[in-house]
Amino acid sequence: MARVITGTRDDRSLSMAREAASARYNFKEAEARWQAAWEAAGVFHARRDPTRPKYYVLEMFPYPSGRIHMGHARNYSMGDVVARYKRAQGFNVLHPMGWDAFGMPAENAAMEQKTHPAAWTYDNIATMRRQLRTMGLSLDWAREIATCDAAYYRHEQLMFLEFLAADLAYRKDGWVNWDPVDQTVLANEQVIDGKGWRSGAEVEKRQLQQWFLRITRYADDLLDALQRLDRWPSKVCLMQENWIGRSEGMRVRFEIVGASEGLEIFTTRHDTLFGASFCAVSPDHPLAERAAAGDPALAAFIARCHATGTSEAALEKAEKEGYDTGLRCRHPFRADVLLPVYVANFVLMEYGTGAIFGCPGHDQRDLDFARKYGLPVIPVVHPAGTDPATFAIGAEAYVGDGRHCNSDFLDGLDVPDAKAEVARRLTAAERGVVEVNWRLRDWGISRQRYWGCPIPVIHCDNCGVVPVPKSDLPVLLPDDVDFGAPGNPLDRHPTWKHVACPSCGRPARRETDTMDTFVDSSWYFARFCSPAADRPVDRADVDYWLPVDQYIGGVEHAVLHLLYARFFTRAMRDCGHLGIDEPFAGLFTQGMVCHETYRAATGEWVTPAEIARADGGGAIWAKTGAPITVGRSEKMSKSKKNVIDPEDIIETYGADTARWFMLSDSPPERDLEWTEAGIAGTWRFVNRLWRMVAQSELPIAGADIAHPPAGADDDPALRAARQKIHRTIAGVTGDLEAFHFNRAVARVHELANALAEIGGTDPAAAFVRREGFAVLVRLIGPMMPHLAEELWRALGHATLVAAEPWPVADPALVVEDVVTVAVQVGGKTRGTIALARDASQAEAEVAAMALPAVVAAMQGKSPRRVVYVPNRIVNVVL
């Protein structure tokens, strides 16, 4: 480029500014232009076409919180790579976007800012849609859905009624966190140190009639099917497995001395019954409550258990405590042995029968308990190689395998045999049954809130719970609601809940609970297949598009959302809406986006934008010059102010730079560290590619030359370049298939470096240059789609890269004909040799022994053995 600079200093700086602008890729103009071109060509519209193979790519849809954050940007960049790559591979790609639009933040905003939740939500959606559009994602916006739209939730209500009819939905008492000041139910995360997050009031545990979905009906299948989810991270499968928590054991009835009723306990170690030294029940067990009625000290103990709670707080204080009820129960095999019955803080009412027997010898928790209360510790299983007569339990319970001892008829049996024998005898005596227990509990979906999908039932004093007739759906949320008072606005609405009973016509009340927003997100992937259908889904559409081939989102949804969606898929299948069992054939969980944290001496967090570098290298607060402590990189969060707004980045560097940076370096499943230097470096690379291709000073052959001219394969440098080009196609293709975006990026860098090396103005060089650039442009297409289009056009094409097929590598150029083989002596590398591909051992040995360094290292000795792995290594063993 000519650089003629004349004139005064001021003129010069002005012209330099102009030149600097002209020498740089104008992403703003180009990105807008290509987004319009894609839109005009309709390249991202998905149409059902049974003649073509389909591919459904889905990223977890966002909650419309206000603005997209970097986590969204990373998630959607990855999904878009997959969508564009699969499209280029010839698949009919479905890549939709929508909004998980119900939920508490809208109500909080309504209370704090006096806006309506709907207005707040739709404003946010408009902002975030605009932001997402600037990223240039290959989405089919015609399929956009918002879960707060009645056109969406009416179908959810219909399915609820179907679930009700199928006994998949039911009502029962459930425990809730009740905030007595706000008159509302709190989620677990809203309870901080036992107090309501907003009111600060002491939270009460209350029993309320709640709606539940019977996920436990599918417990077995939800567990078994995990085995077949071979494109899910094994970590997620393991977490779901633990969550479902199947355990095989026995329910055993202990007789209570002087009482007509027995005590039913659940155990997975019925083989250790002879080691029992106490029984314990949950503080919520009916027996405990009855005993407490006549024992104020026990009542106080139970109250204390409730205060500590069963969740995180209990973790801190792992002290096992109990209270002796004074009751005694009889050992099922030894009528003369009486065991004390305790109320213990570590026994959960929700699991099993809410009662256990304690075997201190073989359960650590029971051992701790026994030591504290001076109960006997009887070993009944001894490990192989120990003497049962002397084997004793010290500070640690023995939970391993072994033979039974001190156990009457079980003595000498191993654990499985002993279990079988106990099961046989107890079953025969009708004192116990073999049982499978699950940790998984039914899904409580009732929320005492306004901004959610209304549960379509009516309560009639005469008829009980009456479903809303399907013809009356949807049950719409009223618009005129008041957030000025505590409690559920639906409940205190003057007219909304008063309706006639559909069954008897008398005055009745609507259900004022709305559904958990996890219900909304449990089937949205299916709705995307037919977003305008007048039923929940169109069977022909879902049969074609489902399952989702690749689902991408945060690992924080590893259990709840993904398990609920798996449940919903089965429930919808059983109601005739779907023909599949599993919603997501492939799952990828991406890492978080992190950034350094900055803190002033006052303890105040400071945003990255306000940081400057001091002369000494340290960080200072730009506006005051105050020193700043740079903290370790943490997940971007508003509270620590270490956030970078994607919109700012797109404004400064463009969408392609932002996308490429987020795909570089960090493997997608790991956390990404956002750095200013990194994004600036990416911007330089974008410009480098643009200059190389669009501003090339060397000739690039025309688009119509299909075959390499003579010389392209004879010149060693050009042939090497062509090999690099085709190996890069093969490499990047493999990397994208395997979600190794960072490696794909590295390969593109290598290719760009190799292409920059090609000199010469002859036709052969011009051809290789074109071949390389045309490949490079299509390879970056899924990652930097706008730049790819810009360069594609610069290469003389009138087509869109977005609609171009994926490049195919020439196998002859991928295979290496000469390989570099390392030569080791005694395992130490002494040099390398160039060998023909798949050379024989004899050839390899001759070449290896010819290396002076090898001869020197052998010190005249003769090799004992020469290990030769073709194309890899020669190891001379002395």
Added chain:
RNA sequence: GCCCGCUUGGCGGAACCGGCAGACGCAACGGACUUAAAAUCCGUUUCCCUCUGGGAGUGGGGGUUCGAGUCCCCCAGCGGGCACCA
């Protein structure tokens, strides 16, 4: 407490099935261009030494192997999950 994962230069990371450790990028340093700066281009960059060469090296210790970042055992640190799950 239990379960799972991770640990490679100054930094992010690469290294396929056990076969040349450090690709690629960032940062830093040196040089070219410039009155100067920015941008760009060209180099250097794991550490150590007695430096045309040699040695060590993938959190620490041990093992298997001709050969270990990779496999096995022990330990440490960091991160994640959990309902003390009977």
